[in-house]
Amino acid sequence: MTHRNRRPRGTLTGRLVGALQDWSVPRQLRGAPGHAKAAESAMSRGLRPRLEQADRVGTSICPYCAVGCAQLIYARDGKPIAVEGDPRSPVNQGTLCPKGAATFGLMVSPGRLDRCLHRAPGATAWREVPLDWAMERIAQLAKRSRDESFVSRLPDGTRVNHTLAMASMGGATLDNEENYLIKKLFSAGLGMVFVENQARV
Structure with missing residues (x-):
């Protein structure tokens, strides 16, 4: 039974065994120590916050309605990479509606007219x-x-x-x-x- 776990990962069986070994549910059912570690996978361990790449953060106001929700614009090399709600604002307290959350798409869309x-x-x-x-x-x-x-x-x-x-x-x-x-x-x-x-x- 041990030799099956040593099959090359490139084969279908090897990929299946690897996926089952990496699957977090069996570890959680076994009661593995540490909730965060038990739920980890190889992919989640390699994930990094996208905002970590920003070298500058600016403030703005959502352009979509008259509520005036505050936004944080994260940029890298002078180009926006993400838009989030500003938690310092008493208006929206860091939240954005679906339209406000789509501001990033409005800013970087290749179909946006600027002339x-x-x-x-x-x-x-x-x-x-x-x-x-x-x-x-x-x-x-x-x-x-x-x-x-x-x-x-x-x-x-x-x-x-x-x-x-x-x-x-x-x-x-x-x-x-x-x-x-x-x-x-x-x-x-x-x-x-x-x-x-x-x-x-």
Whole structure:
């Protein structure tokens, strides 16, 4: 029976015997001393915390809603390697919701846009444009649409001062102050009726 345990690990039987010997459940059932040691495996003994690789830790605020959960950004060689909740914060006390916990993916995703793209009417391809040009273009088109569709009074004389040609869909990364300003600008300033937020969808 002893010779079976000496079979080369490269064979199927050898790998099976090795896996059974490394399996922690039999050791725990036998009552092996030390709970942590009894539950160890060859793989778990070699594991190291990913945060151990960081050479710098910065602080940030979660970008996803207006709660303002504090985050710790762990970086190595100037690049983020992990995002955790900040336990010093009285707001979230080190915890993060699923969206906040996904902040790392948002930061390093190769699909994340970090520049302005514009597709002209009738064009089939996007082109990169400067931010200043894009903001000016948006302002001009918004004013033109508002001026062309603005209604001061209904046929019965009721004053409405609104436009039905424009709408706003806010995102869940906007905080309370930004949403307040958006509502004031779009409703009171431009007369937009349709002002909604993605967080309600």
